[in-house]
Amino acid sequence: MEPNGTWVYAITERVDLTPLAQIRGVGGRPVRTVAAAGLTAVAEDVDLAEFGEEALRRNLEDLDWLETTARAHHRVIDAVAQQGPPVPMRLATVYSGDARIAAMLTQREADFRSALRRISGRMEWGVKAYADRQPEASDDSAVTAGASRPGGGAGAAYLQRRRNQLTAQKNARRDTLASAEMIHAELARYAAETRVHTPQAPQLTGIKAPMILNAAYLLDGTRGEDFAAAVAALADQHPGLRLELTGPWPPYSFAGTGEEGGLT
Amino acid sequence: MSSRHEEEPALVPTAVTSPRQSHQPAIHTERIALVDLLDRVLAGGVVVSGEVTLAIADVDMVRVSLRALVTSASALIRAGDDEEGPGR
Numbered sequence: 001m002e003p004n005g006t007w008v009y010a011i012t013e014r015v016d017l018t019p020l021a022q023i024r025g026v027g028g029r030p031v032r033t034v035a036a037a038g039l040t041a042v043a044e045d046v047d048l049a050e051f052g053e054e055a056l057r058r059n060l061e062d063l064d065w066l067e068t069t070a071r072a073h074h075r076v077i078d079a080v081a082q083q084g085p086p087v088p089m090r091l092a093t094v095y096s097g098d099a100r101i102a103a104m105l106t107q108r109e110a111d112f113r114s115a116l117r118r119i120s121g122r123m124e125w126g127v128k129a130y131a132d133r134q135p136e137a138s139d140d141s142a143v144t145a146g147a148s149r150p151g152g153g154a155g156a157a158y159l160q161r162r163r164n165q166l167t168a169q170k171n172a173r174r175d176t177l178a179s180a181e182m183i184h185a186e187l188a189r190y191a192a193e194t195r196v197h198t199p200q201a202p203q204l205t206g207i208k209a210p211m212i213l214n215a216a217y218l219l220d221g222t223r224g225e226d227f228a229a230a231v232a233a234l235a236d237q238h239p240g241l242r243l244e245l246t247g248p249w250p251p252y253s254f255a256g257t258g259e260e261g262g263l264t
Numbered sequence: 265m266s267s268r269h270e271e272e273p274a275l276v277p278t279a280v281t282s283p284r285q286s287h288q289p290a291i292h293t294e295r296i297a298l299v300d301l302l303d304r305v306l307a308g309g310v311v312v313s314g315e316v317t318l319a320i321a322d323v324d325m326v327r328v329s330l331r332a333l334v335t336s337a338s339a340l341i342r343a344g345d346d347e348e349g350p351g352r
Contacts, residue, residue, distance in 0.1 A: 011310070067298050070305050074296070090309035104312055115310070126300060197303060204299045214303070246300055252308030 003029065003045030005052060008093045008101060009076045010042045010086035010250075011112050023079045026072040027051065036102035037109040042080050043101065051094050060092070074250075081250040085119040087112055088252050111256075119254055122192060122218050125227055125247035128200070129183060129213035131176045133240040172240075179241060180213040183234050190227045191217035195253040209242065216253035224248060 007026055020031045020042075027046040034041040049055060059065045073091050080086045095101050105112070188194045199211035219227055228245060235243045 066302075070298070070301050071296075073305055074301055088305075088309040090311050091305040093309075093312070108312060126303075197307065200299055200303065205297075246296070249304060252304035255308060255310045 003027070003047055004096070005046045005048040006034070006095045006097060006101060007044045007046045007051060008034075008041050008089045008095060009044070009073060010080050010088045011105070011116075012040050012042065012080060012084065012086035013038070013116060014040050015042055015080055015083055015086075019082065020076070020079050023076055024072060025076050026069050031076055034098045034101045034105070036105040039105045039109060039112055041101050041105060042076065042086065043095075044076075046094065048094075051092070056092055056094075077250045081123070085116075085122060085251050087115045087119070087255045088250050115255055118193070119218065119251040121221050122251060122254075123221065123224070123248035124251045124253055125217045125219055125224065125245065126249065127183075127187060127213065127215050127217065127231060128211055128244045128246075129180055129238075130207055130209040130242040130244075131173075131212050131240065132209045132242040176212055176240065179238050183238065183241075183243070184213055184215055186234060187215070187217055187227070187230060190223050190230060191219055193218040193254055197253070212241070216249075218251060218254045219248075 009025070009031070015033060017031065017033065023031060025031050025044040027044055027050065029045050031042060031044050034043055050059065059069075070091060077086060077088045095104070184194070184196070195216045197214040197216060199214045202208055202210065205211065217227065224247070231243055231245045235241070
């Protein structure tokens, strides 16, 4: 089938396609470039039968398709990022042809240039924190109260114990959120910019412990190691939390100027 | 039934690498958790305004509703689980 659409991965100033020759993109065709206004769009021709609007609506409901496509999209952007951070496009940005892409580059030139300046020499790192330990074990009073047997005087003791438990839970929750803020503030010291994302739902992470921090940090290329060490140190200081570090990522979270990462 | 989960290390770094050296791949792409990837490729990245999408007559650019997507992804993931359903 003839490709009749063009998928755009990222915008950069220039890119050497040689190292990209081996990379498999979303549609299995070679990655190519479209240049205009001194900018380069990294792109791939695709069939609208699979990547057109209607097809996308259907395909995006298919988690396997979504995963394969998301990984392919990222693979190309990550490969481009080896040559310098690009401005990544959101998944499923498809144009009808080069003229439209060139027009977009020309129209948005200033925005892309300012985004490229901000991310130059920088990569994104992610940190997630989970509140691993719940305060359920904190009522040693249950033992010392000695009223473990149900009956007469045990009722009041039970209520007291329950009250203590609830207070402890409330305090723990407050402390946990305060810890998350502290961690973010400490890590932000390493970053040129930060973004706080919505915590991921337990259904998506597969981790029961609630996520209390999901943040992205834009770091100068040389700071990754210090940052990782800082995360490890913070994990030691907060034994009730579990910290996860990911990266370096291409600067997905810092590509735009708007709150949603848009260039509007 | 009290299923106390075993102690896990406090720091579980996923895909931690040292800062990239020249052209060495920084992340083992296939190892990235899908949920982290979707956080970025669906919620991050540039959305070109005007989003030449369907709004523009050419129907040349396609943008998908992030919300619908994540919802469907989460529903699909949950469908594979025998945990409580997505509250339909």
